Every structure is written in C-alpha cells, then in structure tokens.
Amino acid sequence: MSIPATVPINGIIEGFYWSAPNQVKGQFKFFSKTQRDQLISSMSEGLNYYFYAPQDTEDHPFTMKLWDSQQAADWSDTVSKASNVSIVMGLRPRWIDSVQTSLQAVKLKLTQFALVGIHYYILCWDDTEGAGTTAQMKLQRDLIKALVLDVTNIELIGIIPAYYSRSQISGTTNAAWGQQISILNQIPSSIRFFVTGLTVVPSSIQTSDIPTLTNRQFIFFDNWIAVDSSTKVTMSWPPNRHSDIYNASASISGSVLNLAFPPERIIHQIYATIQRINNKYSYINSRSAAVYWSQYLLANHFYRSNSSEQLETNLQLAIDNLYETTQAIIQRYPLLSAIFTN
Incomplete structure (x- = not known):
C-alpha cells in the first residue's frame, strides 16, 4: 500500500473553494459527484492521483465532518470506478486544542475512508488561522506521530504546512523557509510536504524552489489556474515548469494541479499537465x-x-x-x- 519514494506522485487536486457569488448555473462550493467521476475517468498517462481537499469555512468544516450514508455510498462508487487512479483524501484538523481530541476526530474520518477503499490521505493546514505558530506546529507534529502509530490501514502520505510558500515568511531564502517549518520535519521522513514554491500562485516552479530540509520529499502544489472568478478562464500555458518536478528524486516527489471551477472549462490545462509529466512538450499546442x-x-x-x-x-x-x-x-x-x- 505504501508509495515508494521512487514513484512519482502526479495528479490533480480538488482543493479550490468556490463562492456563491461566482456560482455557475447555480452550483458553487465544490464539484458534484458527476463532475468528479468524469474527471477521474479522463485521467491517464502518469496523472495517477486525485486529491480531494477542499477548503473549509469557519462555520462549516466539512472535511472533518463525518459522512452520512449517502456520502459514503457515493464515495464508495467513485472509488470503485477509479481503476487507474488512486484517490487521496485531504483532512483539515484546523486549530488543535489537544492532540488527543484531534486524534480521535481524525481517526473517525479515517475509518470511513478505509471502509470505502481509500488507501491514502493528507493533512492540510494551508490558510488556517494560527496554524503557523510554534505551539500549533508542535501539536501538529505530535498529532501526526500519533496517527502514524495508531492507524495502519490507511497511509498518511503528505501534509500541507501553514507556510506552504516562501513568500509567507519574512526570510528571503529557502534556508529561512526550512527553519520556519523545521518542527514539522521531525515527523516520519516518508511523509511528503506540499509547497507551491516561491509564491502562493507561482508563475515559475523550479526544482530549487523548495525549503532547505534534509530527508524530506516535496510535492509541488501548482495553483496556476485556480482562479477565483466565474468570469475568468486561464487559456495560456503555465510558464517555467521545470521538467524534473514531475519525477521522483531525493527531494521531489511530483506535482499536483489545483483545479478551477467548473472543471469542463480547464480540460486543456489537464491535457498540458499530462504532456509535461511525460516530457512531451511538443504536444502542448492549441x-x-x-x-x-x-x-x-x-x-x-x-x-x-x-x-x-x-x-x-x-x-x-x-x-x-x-x-x-x-x-x-x-x-x-x-x-x-x-x-x-x-
């Protein structure tokens, strides 16, 4: 079940939050089951992981809320159809009051995931108020260590730290960035860190655009097309994506494309990502x-x-x-x- 460090993790991530004022044909927040199933069925050629990690709101932390019977049935159906794609669930523990309380809440969700056939999950602290404080990162570290010990039927493959881009800290070097999240580097080395690079929405992603940390693989979280307006469509191709970010190395484990809403408007960008994964840049044409x-x-x-x-x-x-x-x-x-x- 474990994903070896030598295997690239390249995929797409449903992690963008869509507001009611920007609804499309009355739909907002996140994808429908139909949209999700359509996307998963279209994935191929090295685009092998579908991440579900939408943003919570203060009054509706739905990634931590237990599924009802219909939601469980829907996800079981989606997983059963995803023969060539691994589905990875994202959880947002948000502010941790105590490790034990958060541990029990996460374990309840993980039980549901395992029952429908999901093998992998990530923990997300991006855009969570207070998650980047020293005290909270120590609690996150301890929660992760407890989960790895207590839960063995589903694997924690990565986290999104609060400081997921270099621009979020006052230091201007990757070493300063690494120091800012060094507490989290005390978790097992098999757990990857998701980072966007030098900025939250990077125009360029290079293999050197990662924190200076030892014994850690990073996955690039590519926010290029995650626009926040229903009137905007990203037609241009992302510039300056180094080909090595889609391969596994000592420090890089792959890249995930953060999607826009609705998905049928960005299929050309998914196509371009597939070509970049396979180093077929000449195929990226209109x-x-x-x-x-x-x-x-x-x-x-x-x-x-x-x-x-x-x-x-x-x-x-x-x-x-x-x-x-x-x-x-x-x-x-x-x-x-x-x-x-x-």
Whole structure:
C-alpha cells in the first residue's frame, strides 16, 4: 500500500473553494459527484492521483465532518470506478486544542475512508488561522506521530504546512523557509510536504524552489489556474515548469494541479499537465489540446458528435487568441456558450 519514494506522485487536486457569488448555473462550493467521476475517468498517462481537499469555512468544516450514508455510498462508487487512479483524501484538523481530541476526530474520518477503499490521505493546514505558530506546529507534529502509530490501514502520505510558500515568511531564502517549518520535519521522513514554491500562485516552479530540509520529499502544489472568478478562464500555458518536478528524486516527489471551477472549462490545462509529466512538450499546442478538450466534452454529453469539428476549431481559436473571459469567448464563439455561460 505504501508509495515508494521512487514513484512519482502526479495528479490533480480538488482543493479550490468556490463562492456563491461566482456560482455557475447555480452550483458553487465544490464539484458534484458527476463532475468528479468524469474527471477521474479522463485521467491517464502518469496523472495517477486525485486529491480531494477542499477548503473549509469557519462555520462549516466539512472535511472533518463525518459522512452520512449517502456520502459514503457515493464515495464508495467513485472509488470503485477509479481503476487507474488512486484517490487521496485531504483532512483539515484546523486549530488543535489537544492532540488527543484531534486524534480521535481524525481517526473517525479515517475509518470511513478505509471502509470505502481509500488507501491514502493528507493533512492540510494551508490558510488556517494560527496554524503557523510554534505551539500549533508542535501539536501538529505530535498529532501526526500519533496517527502514524495508531492507524495502519490507511497511509498518511503528505501534509500541507501553514507556510506552504516562501513568500509567507519574512526570510528571503529557502534556508529561512526550512527553519520556519523545521518542527514539522521531525515527523516520519516518508511523509511528503506540499509547497507551491516561491509564491502562493507561482508563475515559475523550479526544482530549487523548495525549503532547505534534509530527508524530506516535496510535492509541488501548482495553483496556476485556480482562479477565483466565474468570469475568468486561464487559456495560456503555465510558464517555467521545470521538467524534473514531475519525477521522483531525493527531494521531489511530483506535482499536483489545483483545479478551477467548473472543471469542463480547464480540460486543456489537464491535457498540458499530462504532456509535461511525460516530457512531451511538443504536444502542448492549441490544436492537440482542443482535440483532447473536445473529446472530453463529447464523451460527457456537453455536445453532440455532429458538432465535433466546429467545436475543436472554436476551442483551438479561443486558446490561440488567449480569450480569458467567458464574455469574450461567448461573443466570439457562440457554440462554446454551453460551457462558458454562468
């Protein structure tokens, strides 16, 4: 069950929180089961891990809330269909009053995960108020150590620390960043740290953009397309992603792409990620991406097959012309209104 350090962890992460004012066709917060299943079924060629780690709100910490019978059944169905993809659940313990209290709460959720066939989980303290204090990081460390000892039927493969980018600390070096999270480096070395690099939304990701820590692998958390507006679409390709970030090494374990909402608007970016994982950069072009995008939309009944040729052409032109607002796309290509109308 354990993922060896030599095996890359490359995937996509449903971790973006979508507000009610930016709803699309009445939907917000997180993906529907249908959207999630569609995405998972489309993953291939080295894109092998689907992370579910949406943000909590102060009044609704839903990642820690126990599932009801319908939620458990839905996840069991999703897991059963994900034959080529490992689903990784993210939990947000938030502020820890006592290790024992948080330990019991997390263990209850882990029991549900194991029952539906989920083998891996991560703990997330990104964007959690107070999580970066010395006292809280010591409690996080102790909670992680207790979980590793107490729970053996599901594996903790990573954490997102409160300081997940270098820009969040006053120091300007990776050594200062590493010192800021050194308490957490006392947990077992098999647990990976998720970091975005030098900024929260990095324009560049290099293998050198990680904290200076020994005996630790890092996974890059790529926030490039996680836009927070229903009127925005990211058509351009992420610049400056070093090819080695998708491979396993002593310090790198892979990369995950943080998704935007709704997912049908960013299939070209998932396509580009697959090509980068496989070091096929020449395949990252508007025509190939448009064909892949069109196939996804047709397979999931957004369009009928008799529109495939025009659909491919319109998607290609939208990419080529870098139309990055839904209004501009719909005005120029009315056929695309089915996926770009809010």
